[in-house]
Every structure is written in C-alpha cells, then in structure tokens.
Amino acid sequence: MKRSMKAFLGGILMLAFVPASLMALNVVYTNNDLTAANTVSAYSVDTNGTMSILATYSTGGKGTAGSLYSADRIIIVKTSLNNTFLYASNAGSNDVSGFALDPTTGALTLVSPTPYPTGTYNDGYESGISLAATPDGKYLYAGSTGFSGQITIFQIDPSTGALTANPTLMQADGPMTSMKVSPTGGLLVAAIKDYDEIQTFKIGSNGALAKVGATFGTAPFTGVDVDCAGTHLYAGAAGPNVQVFSIDPSTGALTYLSSSPPVGTISSNQVVRLSPDDSVLYASNQGSHSVTAFNVDSTSGALTGGTAVGTGDQYAYPGGLAVNADGTFLYAGSAQPALTVFGLGGVVPFVRDSYNALAPQTYGMLSVAAYPPKACSVPTSLSATLEVSAGPPPSFDLSGTFDLGSGGAADPLTQPVTLAIGDYSVTIPAGSFTMHQDGTNAGIYVFQGVIAGTTLKVQITALGSNQFQILAFGKQVDLAGLANPVLVQVTIDSSSSGGTITATETDSLRGLWTAQ
Helix, strand or coil: CHHHHHHHHHHHHHHHHCCHHHHCCCEEEEECCCCCCCEEEEEEECCCCCEEEEEEEECCCCCCCCCCCCCCCEEEEECCCCCEEEEEEECCCCEEEEEEECCCCCCEEECCCCCEECCCCCCCCCCCEEEEECCCCCEEEEEECCCCCEEEEEEECCCCCCEEECCCCEECCCCEEEEEECCCCCEEEEEEHHHCEEEEEEECCCCCEEEEEEEECCCCEEEEEECCCCCEEEEEECECCCEEEEECCCCCCEEEEEECCCCCCCCECCCEEECCCCCEEEEEECCCCEEEEEEECCCCCCEEEEEEEECCCCCCCEEEEEEECCCCEEEEEECCCCEEEEEECCCCEEEEEEECCCCCCCCCCCCEEEECECCCCCCECEEEEEEEECCCCCEEEEEEEEECCCCCCCCCCCCCEEEEECCEEEEECCCCCEEECCHHHCCEEEEEEEECCEEEEEEEEEEECCEEEEEEEEECCCCCCCCCCEEEEEEECCEEEEEEECCEECCCCCCCCCCC
C-alpha cells in the first residue's frame, strides 16, 4: 500500500501539466426527441462561449417531437466508482438510453443493452419521461407525463452504467413534467401538471419511494429545483411567477413561502435552475423569448430582482436550462431549432452564442445537460483519522465522529450502514449490527463479519442528536487508487456525513480494539 499510495500522490502532482484546454472542457448535450430515431447531440463550448458541434448519437429509441410538457429528459450521473454516464429518455418508445461519458473529450458511448423499458403505460399522444438521480449515482428515476403518472426506479451499475428496473412502479398522483432529487439524497420531488401540484417522496436505502404529501399551486408546475442545503424548493409554472417552498428536512413536507416577481412580460412555461452557489435562480420563459435571473436570499430563499435577457431570436422559445459546474455558462434549449449560451457574470446573464442545428420541435421544453454538471459539495461533518497498510493483509483503520444533521433519526440496528473510503464502498445490511447494553456499553452498535471478501469490524456509538462515533477496521480490502486527500463518507439509511481526510501509512494493522 505504501508504494501504491506514493505512486498515486505523484500522479496528482502530474495534473499540473495537463493542457489548459482539457481542464476547461465544457460540453452541452441535448435530447433531440426525434420521432423516427431519437438522438442526443453534443456541443463543445470554448472559453468565449462559442459553440461547435462534436457529434450526434443515436439513442436506439424514439421521441415524440416535443410533447407539450416535459422537462429534465436528459441527465448526467457520476457513480461511486467515479464513472460518468448520461441518460436520455425516449418518450415515443417509452424507454431510457444510457451512454458512458468520456470526461476528457465529452464523447459518448452507448451502454449495452440500451434502451431500457420503463414498464409504464405508454401514452402515445401526451408522452414524456422526466429523469432524476440520487447524488451517489445509485438510482435513476423515470417519471412519465403519460396518462398513468407512474415512476420507474432503476438501479445503476456503477461500473457499466447498465440499468436494472424495479418491477414495482410507484404510482404518483398524476403525470409529471419535472423531477428532482434533493442534494442530500433523501427526497424526490415531482411536478404533477394536471393538478397544479408538487408531490414529494422519501427515498429509502434501496431506492424505494414512499409518498410524503402534496402541495398545490394555482397553475401547472413545469420545472423544479432544490438548493444544495435541501431546505428550499423552487417551482416554475405555466404562469407569471416562480413559487418558493421550504422543505422540512425530517419529513420532506413542503410549505409555501413566497412568489418571485414576474418572470417575463408574457406568462408561459418555465424551467428553473440554480447557480452552482445557489445565489441566483434562472427561469426560462417561452412566451417572451427570454431567461430571467433572480437574486436568492440565502436564509429565507426569497427571490428578488428579476432581470430578463432575451435570446436575440424571435423564433427561439427557451425551455430546458443547465448551468455548468463553475458557473460561467447557462445553456437554454428551445422548442424551435436553437440552443443559446448565456455568459454568467454576477446576476445578469448575457447572450454569448446561439446554435441553430438542433432538430426542430413544435412543442415542449427541449432538455439540455451540462458537463461538468453542477455538483453540491459533500457536508464536511466527519472528523476522523485514517490509517492504511499494504499488509499483508491490505487493511484500513478509521476512527472519528460524524454528524447526520437534522434528517430522520438514524438507527444502525434497523437501517443499512454504508462506509466509503475513496473508491471503496461497502454496505452493511440492516439488522447486521448488535447492541451492547451491559453497563457502560449501552448505546454501542457492533458488527463483525465478512462482506465481499473483506473482513470488517465496525463499532458505532450514539452520542445523541444524530451524532455518532465510529471505529472501523477492514482487512483484505482493495484500496487500489487511494490518494490523499481521501474522501470518506458514512451513511446510515439515506442520511450521509463525509469529509476529506489525509491518510497515514503504517506497516501493519491488527484492529485489536473492542467495544468499550
């Protein structure tokens, strides 16, 4: 292990010599929603905001030429193995296509055996499939705008990107126009167009959904986004304003807070996207051919200002929005054949470039995805030390404390516990821990066993208020590729805590600690 870690630390130093052009890669992808044979197009964006097409890829499915309501038809997902995949829905054939995304070039390679059927009712007239994924890249959700209003739960293979559908569909209150998983990973929100409703679902450790409740508005909701803290939800609608809701972190319930100033001079369908730091909210307005930028109050979530910027094209009806990771560009798709790049400097965007090679769509809100995508940081609420050894046997020893915040109460006895150290991840199934209750050992949960060939000893002590101490030892463990600083995450059920740790190396580890 000592030799391996030094080699990888040396590899990190070599990143300084990577050409700037590779470090500044910006690519925007569109789901073209073609009826006969659907495609995804990739466009590179240089530092000046000028676009050029890279390639167009067949999805193997069929679109619907832009159904009236449907956003979020394309999404980029990063898995626990640091692999990146792009998923695009095909409403005409009622399935989802997957692509492996090359992080150095932006090129796509179709995942086999794409496409993957959703198993929902196929409404040929008003069909659309919105996509959302958990932040850990384990689960993908496909919500239909067809008559049935059902959600398909897919498990993502972290290595290949292949999808496995849960045969049990989640029945929503109605057809969905937009979906989003909260950055904390515990909540799915869906805009239900027929009932002017936003419905919320709790996400279980196995990706399963449980209904929380419904919140109603005065117009069909057409787009949703959630801030990185997971405390505020923003909903665009077929109306003049963006609605702001608070999210109860323990129950997932929504409470209406306020409305934004008017999005544009003509009320129309809106998709909403937050900037990477959540300080600005962008809303598209098809009726006034513009995108509006609002200031976001970091405490109350309230929206103020409201500067509208036109696309410069009277035939462009901006719909789908995406923001790149460093917040320099905002991309707007259009129901007409146009893709617009906005430069972001402060609150007010400005038009950098417009590309007119998209497949023309008569209706809909053409979905776009940006690479690198916006990524909310992992809460640095774990304080620990980590020792690793090349052995034999190769092993690790982790000791520290972590805080799961104000989410639902965590219980290692009845909920699964996941430990991730760099690219290594192990889940200890629910019911595997035992509790020591003899005298001073009350409140200490212990697991000893073998999972996937790794011998594990894990001790978790409840400190109160969802705070815990952890001692974890593993041997015969594959830590290939480990490099400082090491990202360590502890998850109980769907509540996570994590942080970066500088690991130290030692000749041998024995894991001799006992419950105390």
